[in-house]
Amino acid sequence: MTGSQTHPNTLDVMQLNIALPNGHRLLRDVSLSLRPGEVRVLVGESGAGKSMIGKAVLGILPQNLKVTEGEILLEGQHLNAMTPWTRRKTVAQSAALIPQDPLTALNPARRIGPQITDPLVRIHGWSRTKARETALALLDRVHIRDPKRVMESYPHELSGGMRQRVLIAAAFAPSPRLIVADEPTTALDVTVQKQILRLIRELQQETATAVLFVTHDMGVVAKVSQQVTVLFAGKVMEDAPTERIFTDPRHPYTRALIAATPSYADLDRPFSPVPQALIAELQDDIVRDDARHQGGAR
Amino acid sequence: MLLKTTLIRLLTTAVTLFGVAVVVFVLVRVAPGNPIAMMLPPGATEADIAALEALYGFDKSLPEQFVIWLGGVLQGDFGTSITLRRPVDELVLSRLPATLELSIMALVIAVALGTAIAVIGARRRGTATEVGLDLSSGAVLSVPDFLWGLVFVLLFGVLWPVLSISGRIDPQIEVDFTSNFYTFEGLLRGRLDVVQSTLSHMLMPALALALPLAAMIAQLLKQNLKEVLLQDYTTLARVRGFSETSVILREALRNALLPTLTLVGVQFTFLIGGTVIVERIFSYEGLGNMAIDAVINRDLPLIQGIVLLFAALFIVINLLVDLSYTLLNPRLRHG
Ligand SMILES: Nc1ncnc2c1ncn2[C@@H]1O[C@H](COP(=O)(O)OP(=O)(O)OP(=O)(O)O)[C@@H](O)[C@H]1O
Ligand SMILES: [Mg+2]
Numbered sequence: 310m311t312g313s314q315t316h317p318n319t320l321d322v323m324q325l326n327i328a329l330p331n332g333h334r335l336l337r338d339v340s341l342s343l344r345p346g347e348v349r350v351l352v353g354e355s356g357a358g359k360s361m362i363g364k365a366v367l368g369i370l371p372q373n374l375k376v377t378e379g380e381i382l383l384e385g386q387h388l389n390a391m392t393p394w395t396r397r398k399t400v401a402q403s404a405a406l407i408p409q410d411p412l413t414a415l416n417p418a419r420r421i422g423p424q425i426t427d428p429l430v431r432i433h434g435w436s437r438t439k440a441r442e443t444a445l446a447l448l449d450r451v452h453i454r455d456p457k458r459v460m461e462s463y464p465h466e467l468s469g470g471m472r473q474r475v476l477i478a479a480a481f482a483p484s485p486r487l488i489v490a491d492e493p494t495t496a497l498d499v500t501v502q503k504q505i506l507r508l509i510r511e512l513q514q515e516t517a518t519a520v521l522f523v524t525h526d527m528g529v530v531a532k533v534s535q536q537v538t539v540l541f542a543g544k545v546m547e548d549a550p551t552e553r554i555f556t557d558p559r560h561p562y563t564r565a566l567i568a569a570t571p572s573y574a575d576l577d578r579p580f581s582p583v584p585q586a587l588i589a590e591l592q593d594d595i596v597r598d599d600a601r602h603q604g605g606a607r
Numbered sequence: 608m609l610l611k612t613t614l615i616r617l618l619t620t621a622v623t624l625f626g627v628a629v630v631v632f633v634l635v636r637v638a639p640g641n642p643i644a645m646m647l648p649p650g651a652t653e654a655d656i657a658a659l660e661a662l663y664g665f666d667k668s669l670p671e672q673f674v675i676w677l678g679g680v681l682q683g684d685f686g687t688s689i690t691l692r693r694p695v696d697e698l699v700l701s702r703l704p705a706t707l708e709l710s711i712m713a714l715v716i717a718v719a720l721g722t723a724i725a726v727i728g729a730r731r732r733g734t735a736t737e738v739g740l741d742l743s744s745g746a747v748l749s750v751p752d753f754l755w756g757l758v759f760v761l762l763f764g765v766l767w768p769v770l771s772i773s774g775r776i777d778p779q780i781e782v783d784f785t786s787n788f789y790t791f792e793g794l795l796r797g798r799l800d801v802v803q804s805t806l807s808h809m810l811m812p813a814l815a816l817a818l819p820l821a822a823m824i825a826q827l828l829k830q831n832l833k834e835v836l837l838q839d840y841t842t843l844a845r846v847r848g849f850s851e852t853s854v855i856l857r858e859a860l861r862n863a864l865l866p867t868l869t870l871v872g873v874q875f876t877f878l879i880g881g882t883v884i885v886e887r888i889f890s891y892e893g894l895g896n897m898a899i900d901a902v903i904n905r906d907l908p909l910i911q912g913i914v915l916l917f918a919a920l921f922i923v924i925n926l927l928v929d930l931s932y933t934l935l936n937p938r939l940r941h942g
Contacts, residue, residue: 367846368845368846369842369845369846372733394850397845397848397850398848400846400848401846401847401848402848404846405846405847406842406843406846408839408842408843409839410839413838413839413840414839414840414843415840416840416858416862417862417937417938418861418862418865418935418936418937419858419861424840427857428844428847428848428849431849432847432848432849463937463938465937465938476843
């Protein structure tokens with residue numbers, strides 16, 4: 310991988326804090342980075358702030374939330390310092406999103422074809438022919454039979470799995486350097502989940518695209534990633550290479566998450582949720598942390 | 608399938624029109640006022656009145672009169688106007704184009720204005736602009752169309768007379784058209800003087816009719832737009848680099864328009880109902896103005912003809928709305 314010589318990372322998130330207008334923090338000093346072609350999983354329970362990180366990177370945070378501290382660098386460019394217009398263009402040039410729910414992520418009133426090719430033509434300045442050929446090739450690559458017919462279809466004519474394939478094709482179409490995949494398989498049938506996961510993995514490797522992969526499933530982590538960030542209450546608990554996280558988890562919360570993951574290989578192993586005592590202890594830490602942060606800010 | 612729905616549709620249409628026919632027929636006859644007595648000079652004798660009543664068939668019993676009238680209608684004979692002494696269908700059809708043109712212009716203004724305001728409101732959602740637009744459309748909505756008509760007459764007819772406030776076209780202009788669709792035929796024939804004059808005569812009554820509907824469209828469409836703008840596909844469009852305005856226009860508008868369409872269809876029939884008084888205010892020579900004269904003069908055949916035509920018009924409009932709903936919604940089109 311060559312990449313930019315002066316700045317080797319595709320994404321750097323540095324000491325990112327996101328807060329509600331009342332000052333309550335939803336992300337607490339989150340740092341992480343992605344090298345070109347690398348897959349990093351964000352894992353944690355519901356509400357941990359996984360999606361928030363992806364949204365902050367892509368510039369689609371809800372209006373009431375603000376980045377209060379920290380930096381986001383996309384291919385070395387400071388996103389926070391940009392005007393909204395430049396930022397939008399920069400993000401669109403180098404990043405893409407594979408959304409969680411393929412049923413709501415396609416416009417029901419428009420045909421599939423233009424939904425893939427429109428951004429290529431209108432944002433990336435491609436010719437219609439090139440956009441169409443790329444779309445057809447990618448639809449074929451994501452194992453959609455009869456891509457020409459699918460381009461002419463409306464979303465309601467496709468199954469959930471097909472739609473997610475379409476959205477994956479659309480995400481990879483402009484050759485982004487970073488893809489944020491926010492729980493791309495949770496809304497799908499278990500049988501389809503594996504295929505979709507494999508597909509993202511394959512395309513990611515073929516194109517050497519960095520992927521920020523959000524999941525709450527430790528089982529997925531092992532399958533797709535090189536790096537793992539474990540989150541709890543908007544705070545990074547552990548940041549480690551994937552092979553190490555399973556063999557030698559250092560944070561008690563990571564160990565608890567692994568223990569809480571049902572293992573398909575070993576159905577007899579008792580299922581153990583994350584212990585309440587541990588959660589209480591971690592939350593105490595967070596409260597102390599927030600008090601210190603407030604004190605420091607004043 | 609399609610045949611069955613069409614048949615059901617035709618059947619209900621027939622039943623509706625028959626019901627309307629019965630109701631009008633009875634209502635105009637139980638209402639006080641004798642049309643024949645009003646036609647004759649004050650000194651007319653009982654015998655004169657009786658003779659004329661026999662001529663128009665008013666001496667027969669109500670059911671008999673109805674059967675005779677309905678028999679005529681089914682053969683395309685709507686009777687003769689008592690005051691104007693010409694066939695009702697001829698009179699009514701000669702006025703219909705004026706009312707249609709006025710209603711269509713009002714509809715176009717209402718949709719364009721309402722959509723523009725809704726889009727601006729959605730674009731500036733959460734700001735003072737949105738609140739201001741909401742308040743204004745609420746205020747506009749609380750004033751009915753005929754009051755807007757009077758306001759415009761005062762403003763642009765009396766205080767600052769820039770627009771024509773009376774009639775359909777400048778009487779100086781000679782019109783030798785085959786139809787009474789002055790605007791449409793004028794456009795086809797390239798008679799821009801006619802088009803210009805009719806449009807400027809229509810502007811104020813059309814605006815009066817359009818304002819309440821525009822406000823209604825603005826409110827509902829903006830609400831729908833805001834809901835659609837929370838959908839994942841609009842978020843995805845933003846990530847792909849589209850500006851908020853193009854997200855609204857390209858991704859959200861079509862989906863938000865669909866539920867608005869039903870409202871526009873229903874309200875358009877009310878708008879046509881509104882032409883009756885608004886045409887009167889602006890002395891606009893349309894069906895509504897004729898209807899008021901007919902009621903004042905107790906011109907029973909003419910009233911019946913006009914009401915039937917309005918009913919048929921409403922049915923056609925509802926049909927068109929259903930049709931466009933199917934055309935705009937891909938789910939129904941393939942269903
Ligand atoms: N617009 C908002 N206003 C206030 N709080 C919000 C808003 N959006 C998210 N939050 C809160 O921020 C926290 C993190 O949300 P986020 O969506 O990132 O969680 P997540 O880790 O993706 O969880 P999940 O697995 O359920 O998707 C949650 O506690 C959530 O309630
Ligand atoms: Mg989430």
